[in-house]
Amino acid sequence: MRPDGGGVPDSVVRVVARQLPGPSLMVAASLIVKGYAEVGDGFAAGVIVALAIALTYIALGAEGAEAALPMLRHAPKLAVGGLLLALASGFFPLAIGQPPLTHRPGPGEHVTKIGALELFTPLLLDIGVFLLVVGVLTMLLHHLSRPRGEGKR
Amino acid sequence: MVGRGGVAAHHEGAPRPALTADWQGWLACAAAVTGFVLCLLGWLAGGGGFSVPWAPSLNLRLSFALDGLGVLYGLLATGVGALVFAYGTRYLTLHLEHERRSAMERWRFWPWMALFAVAMLGLATAQDLVLVFVFFDLTAVCSYFLIGFDRAEREARTAALMALLVTVVAAVAMLVGAVLLYATYGTFSIPELLARAGPSATTTVAAALVAVAALAKSAQVPFHFWLPRAMAAPTPVSAYLHSAAMVAAGVLVLGRVHPLLARSEVVLDGLLVVGAASVVVGGVLALRRDVLKQVLAYSTISQYGYVVMLYGLGGAAGNGAAAFYVLAHGVAKSALFMTAGAVTMATGEDRLSRLGGLGRRMPVLGAAAGVAAATLAALPLTVGFFKDELLFTAALEHGPLTAALAVLAAVLTFAYIGRFWMGLFLGPARGQVGATSGLLVAPVVVLAAVAVFGGLVVAPFARLASDAAGVSAGGPVTLAPAYHLDARPENLMAVAAWVLGGLLLALPRVADRVSRVLATAGERWGPRRAYEAVLRGLDRVSAALHDREVRDLRMSIAAVLVPAGVLIGLAFAATPTAGAYVVGAVMGADWVILPLLALVVVATAVIARARARLVVALALSVVGFALAAMYALVGAPDVALVAVMVETMLTLVFVAALARMPREDPDGDVAAPSRRRRRRRDVLAGVVAGLAVFVSVWGFLSQPAADSVSAEHIRLTPAAHGGDVVTVIVADFRGLDTLVEITVLLVAVIGVATLIRRGKLW
Numbered sequence: 001m002r003p004d005g006g007g008v009p010d011s012v013v014r015v016v017a018r019q020l021p022g023p024s025l026m027v028a029a030s031l032i033v034k035g036y037a038e039v040g041d042g043f044a045a046g047v048i049v050a051l052a053i054a055l056t057y058i059a060l061g062a063e064g065a066e067a068a069l070p071m072l073r074h075a076p077k078l079a080v081g082g083l084l085l086a087l088a089s090g091f092f093p094l095a096i097g098q099p100p101l102t103h104r105p106g107p108g109e110h111v112t113k114i115g116a117l118e119l120f121t122p123l124l125l126d127i128g129v130f131l132l133v134v135g136v137l138t139m140l141l142h143h144l145s146r147p148r149g150e151g152k153r
Numbered sequence: 154m155v156g157r158g159g160v161a162a163h164h165e166g167a168p169r170p171a172l173t174a175d176w177q178g179w180l181a182c183a184a185a186v187t188g189f190v191l192c193l194l195g196w197l198a199g200g201g202g203f204s205v206p207w208a209p210s211l212n213l214r215l216s217f218a219l220d221g222l223g224v225l226y227g228l229l230a231t232g233v234g235a236l237v238f239a240y241g242t243r244y245l246t247l248h249l250e251h252e253r254r255s256a257m258e259r260w261r262f263w264p265w266m267a268l269f270a271v272a273m274l275g276l277a278t279a280q281d282l283v284l285v286f287v288f289f290d291l292t293a294v295c296s297y298f299l300i301g302f303d304r305a306e307r308e309a310r311t312a313a314l315m316a317l318l319v320t321v322v323a324a325v326a327m328l329v330g331a332v333l334l335y336a337t338y339g340t341f342s343i344p345e346l347l348a349r350a351g352p353s354a355t356t357t358v359a360a361a362l363v364a365v366a367a368l369a370k371s372a373q374v375p376f377h378f379w380l381p382r383a384m385a386a387p388t389p390v391s392a393y394l395h396s397a398a399m400v401a402a403g404v405l406v407l408g409r410v411h412p413l414l415a416r417s418e419v420v421l422d423g424l425l426v427v428g429a430a431s432v433v434v435g436g437v438l439a440l441r442r443d444v445l446k447q448v449l450a451y452s453t454i455s456q457y458g459y460v461v462m463l464y465g466l467g468g469a470a471g472n473g474a475a476a477f478y479v480l481a482h483g484v485a486k487s488a489l490f491m492t493a494g495a496v497t498m499a500t501g502e503d504r505l506s507r508l509g510g511l512g513r514r515m516p517v518l519g520a521a522a523g524v525a526a527a528t529l530a531a532l533p534l535t536v537g538f539f540k541d542e543l544l545f546t547a548a549l550e551h552g553p554l555t556a557a558l559a560v561l562a563a564v565l566t567f568a569y570i571g572r573f574w575m576g577l578f579l580g581p582a583r584g585q586v587g588a589t590s591g592l593l594v595a596p597v598v599v600l601a602a603v604a605v606f607g608g609l610v611v612a613p614f615a616r617l618a619s620d621a622a623g624v625s626a627g628g629p630v631t632l633a634p635a636y637h638l639d640a641r642p643e644n645l646m647a648v649a650a651w652v653l654g655g656l657l658l659a660l661p662r663v664a665d666r667v668s669r670v671l672a673t674a675g676e677r678w679g680p681r682r683a684y685e686a687v688l689r690g691l692d693r694v695s696a697a698l699h700d701r702e703v704r705d706l707r708m709s710i711a712a713v714l715v716p717a718g719v720l721i722g723l724a725f726a727a728t729p730t731a732g733a734y735v736v737g738a739v740m741g742a743d744w745v746i747l748p749l750l751a752l753v754v755v756a757t758a759v760i761a762r763a764r765a766r767l768v769v770a771l772a773l774s775v776v777g778f779a780l781a782a783m784y785a786l787v788g789a790p791d792v793a794l795v796a797v798m799v800e801t802m803l804t805l806v807f808v809a810a811l812a813r814m815p816r817e818d819p820d821g822d823v824a825a826p827s828r829r830r831r832r833r834r835d836v837l838a839g840v841v842a843g844l845a846v847f848v849s850v851w852g853f854l855s856q857p858a859a860d861s862v863s864a865e866h867i868r869l870t871p872a873a874h875g876g877d878v879v880t881v882i883v884a885d886f887r888g889l890d891t892l893v894e895i896t897v898l899l900v901a902v903i904g905v906a907t908l909i910r911r912g913k914l915w
Contacts, residue, residue, distance in 0.1 A: 040794065041880045047798040054805050076914035083899050090892045101888035107872050120874065122884045125891075132895050136902045137802060143902075143909045144809045 017059035018068060024052035032126050033117045042126035046133025053138055062145040072138055079135025086128030089121050172249060172256045177263040178242035185238055185270055188231035196224040196620075202280065213341060217278040221620025225476055226277035226397075226405050228617070229483045233397040234270045236596035240491050241266065241389035243592035247498055248387055252303075262302055266393070269295040273398045276405060282331035282341045282363075285409065286324065289370065289402060293320045296399045300386040312382040319379040319684070320399075323369030327406070330362030334413075347412045347627065357417040363410055364420060371403025371457045374430040378681035380454055384446035388494030391446055395453045396487035404460045404479060408472070411625035415467050425465030429558050431458030434671065436565030440572065440657075441668035443504045445493040448573050449486065452529070452566070456482050459544060459562055464625070466551050472625040473632045474543035477618035481528060481540040481607070488525035488600035489573070492518060495593040496577060500584040505573070510582035518594045519578040524601035526574040528608075530567045530654070531647065536607025536614055539634035541650070545643040560646050560653075567654025568664060575658075611635070707835055714842035721845035725852075735855040742786050749779045749786075761839075766811045774804040791879035 028049045031040035053072065056065040066072050093102035104121045105111055112119045195201065202218025219227070241262075249258055272295060276288035293316070301313030334356070335341055338349045350356045372380035380400065384391050394400060407414065407424070414420045435455030442448040460482075463475035495518055496511065497503045512519035528537030541563055548559035607614045615632045622630040637644065657664050675681075702712045739747070756775040763769050781796035866886060867878055875881035883891050906914050 038877055040791070040877075041883060043883070044791075044795045044798060047795065047802055051798060051801055051805075054802065058805070073915055079899055079902065083895060086895055087892060090888055101885060103874065103885075107874055111874065118874075125884050125888070129891070129895055132898060136898050139902050139914065140806060140905060141809075142915060143905050144806060144813070 013055075014059045017056045020052040020055055021049070021069065024049050028130065032123075032130060033115070042129035043133055045126075046130045047137070049130075049134050050137035050141075053134075054141055057141050057145050062142070066142070072142070075135045075138035075142065077135070078131050079139060082128045082131025082133075082135055084128075086125050086132065089124035089128060092121075172246050175242040175246050175256075175259060177259050178238055178245065181263050181267045181270075182235055182238035182242065184267060185231045185235035188270070188274065189228060189235055192219070192224055192227040192231055195219045196228075196617075200224070202278070204280070207284075212335070212339070213283055214281055215284065216280040216342060217275070217284075218280050219278055220624050221617075221622070222405070222408050222476070222624040223278040225480060225617055225621035226401065227274055229397040229401065229480065230270055230273035230277065233483055233487045233600075234273075234393065236599055237389050237393045237397075237487060237491070238266065240392070240494075240593060240596040241387075243590050244389050244494055244498065245387065247590070262299070262387075265295045265298045266390070269299065269393065269398050273402065276402055280343050282334065282343060282346070282410075283328075284341075285343075285406060286328050286331060289327065289366070289406065290321055290324050292399050292402050293317055293324065293370075296320075296383070296390075296394060299390040299394070300383050302387055302390065303385070306385065308382075309385040312379075312385040315379045315684070316383050316399075318688075319376055320370050323376060324366045326362040327366035330359035330366075333359040333362070343409060350413060350416065352416040356413060357420060360410065360413045360417060360420045361423065364407065364414060364424060367403040367406040368424075368427055368461065369403070370406070371400050371461065372431075372454050373403075373427050373458060373461055374434050374454075375680040377431060377435065377454045378679060378684065381447050381450040384444075384450050388446070388490060388497070391449075392487045392490035392494070395449065395490060396483040400453060400457060401479060401483065404457055404464070404475070407461065407464045408475065408621065408625040411464060411467070411472060412627040414464070415627075421465050421467050423465070424461050425555070428458045428460070428462030428465055431455060432462065432558070432562040432565070433458075434675075436562065436569060437668050437671050438675070439569040440565070440664045441672065443506050445497065445503055445505060445508075445573070445577075446490070448505070448569060449489055449493060452569060452573075453486060455562070455565065456486070456529070462555075462558070462562075463544065463547055466547050466555065467626075468547070468550070469622065469626050469628070469630045470543070470547035470550050473619055473622040473630045474540070474547045476621035476625065477543050477614065477632060477634070478540045480614060480618055481536045481604075484600050484604050484607075485525045485528035485537060488597045488604075489522065489529070489570075491593070491597050491600075492522040492525065492577075495589065495597065498593060499586050499589045501587070502584045505576040508577055508584045509580040510578070511584070511586065512578035514582070514586045515578075515589060515594075518589070518597060521594070521597040521601035522578065523574055524604050525597070526570045528604040529570045531563060531650070533636065534608040535604045536611065537604065538608060538636075538647075539611050539615070541647055542634050542643050543632065545646045549642055549646075556642075556646065560650050563647070563650035564653040564657060567650055568657035571654065571658045572661075707831075707838075711835070711838040715838050718841040718843075718845035721849055722841070725848055730852070733852055733855060737854075745786055746783055749783050752779045766814070767808065770804060770807040770811055773807070774800055777803065789879065791877060 028045035031045040031048070032042055034040050053065070053069070056069060059065075060068055091100050093104075094100055117123075196219070200219045200221075200223075202216065202220075204214050204216035207213040207215045217223075245259060245262055249256065269292060272288050272291040276285060276292065279285045279288055297313045297317040299313075300316055301309050303309040331341060334346055334350065337353075337355045338346055340346060340349070369376035380395075383394065386394065414424070432455050435451045435453070435458055439448050439451035439455060442451060456478075460475045460478050463471045463478060465471070466474075493503070496508065496515075499515065500508060500511075502508050524535060528535040531537045531541035544559050544563075545556070548555040611634050615634055619630045619632040622632070702708055753776050756772045756779070759772040760769050760776075763772065777796065777800035781793050781800060784790075784796055785793035863878075866882055869886070870876070870878050870881045873881045873885045875885070903912075903914070906912055
């Protein structure tokens, strides 16, 4: 992310960048929870988390960011897992003889709620999209933030 | 193939990797035997069938029936199949050992072989034209993988592609014919069509189209060129393909739809001409071939030419003779192919000129192959005698010209198959004989026994053929082939054929000259050249388009934008537009939107003019943020939220990517005039695309639809248990779109990883 190696970002940015991913996850979670009822969905939530990660890349550099957040290396699994979860939540009704994307519980039926969180199958789609977006964007950052040679900066 | 004996001798010190028993092959063989028994029982029980809905909205049904024709081809496909598969278990093992390939390669062979047999069975019993088409193409797909089994050899790959292209492209004609019939008579079902379709122009055209597909499949002139190439396949494949599958599929379809063909004299005459031409071309070319399998391949063209001719003659006699002919030919031809394979495996040679006198060294194979050759040459005491008897009867019924053609065909057959057998098994000994495997000879012996049995007791064969012919003729057919020791015309014609054939055999120079002339003419003007020219032309056009499109990024973008713009422009030119464009009133929030739009225009102008990349990236993000602000203003906070976030992300990614690009201007070394020309061209492309989008968006906004989709979305949102319309659209109403789009997202990032990291995801 720092093309010519010049201009180290100042310490405020670095501290904020380190701290930001946690709260960004909270915001993302709230977007997903509000989900169907109000503004926000898995995609927006994913991009918010990815933005926080992007800021870490800017502030700490690719290697610094990946050292500070070692779980980032799981991004490909996250992306693939998210896609599979979303596809499963979309297509599982086929297995029980209904059109794809049919809800469980169906329209008009009782939906269990935990606070604002509604437990029904579209929630899984949202979570899948969220995981996929975080994974994909993190991978993109990882690949684009390094010159061709592996980690020789 | 050539020189295999030498190779084998060379490796005698170092043992070849011996492969384990071929259980896949035996499994396929057992399945074929089961199928054979079931077919036989079904026939004795009087047939049967079932029909279940397949795609009711298209009137398609999965309807199968085991009628006479189905039984004939079913027995051929499973009976010959079982023998060929048993032969194949040994042949394939030796083949893989010779080429030092692993036993795993069997998985690339047997499933296709089994599917081939299944497809033939399906085709034989299918009663629906679309179903026939599906199985027809399925056999082509199987043959593609089987002919190309030795995929390391270029010849095998070309042959496989040629077989696929010729037969599949021609098969489209069948589908067109089926749709034509459906449009007129409202059904794809063959029995119903036969009941409904009277003689009309539609029936004639449709029947001709179906016939074209069948003729290409049966390798008839002018589509015959793919078949001799296809002998690049392993021998079991050739044996099966020529006798009971693929090539037989063509005449099977002719037999299946024959009542339709018979509605029009033109179609029948066409069949007669094509059949006769194939008989002559195949027979004459077979006279001079040197490679064993090529002799047999040209022979197949000629033999199916007989069958096509007989279908062209039509009537009870023609249909009966055709069905009987297919049966006798299937038995003989598969035996001859397996003979060629066994000889090549034992000697390492595959050319007549390098082989000879094998009769003393391989007496069993020689005798069995002799019976098979005699069957093809229609000598008495084999089932083949009757095939020619029936042929002569049918030809005589039609007229003297066809009778003469029939004799000519028999003469050619006698000559080339005599040359083939005598060249292999008689004369001075040539070629070294290595170890032979009993399993490579046994199937030939079984088939020879069948042929002799048929020559002695012809009744079951005749009944099988007359049942099949009953389907093709659309009424009961009785065949009563028998030996008659008198001077009836059929017998005289047979004797004439043997004498003339023997003469042709004794005077090889005449045959050589005629054959060489025809072969040269075929090389120079034959349809294969047309095929190659078409293929090359298509290649060139595609390469030229590709080169133009991918020369640089601008071209790639222009290749999408300019045609889109031109098409939209044409659509507008053809649509009345008077009064369609309205300039609305400006009020309320519009006063905020207008400055935002102005900002977008300014930013766009900057993008077009700017030289520095960073400026371009930042200006692009200005456009994005301005649009996001507009979303917020027109009451789509959801979209606005995502747009802002994505815009931020995009800007970051852009800046990161730009930082990695080389610093110097890529246009720097391009000469100024060409650069100016290119710039003009870019401007033109941009203007065309921009104008088209402008007029279509303006037109759309001028006339908001009264009952819009969005109103419906808003109405249905509570039903989908949601409060937020955008979320519900994304996750529910357009859920499938979303699923596809997120899949694309992952594919895209894998693409990035492939380009930058050679596919390493992290």
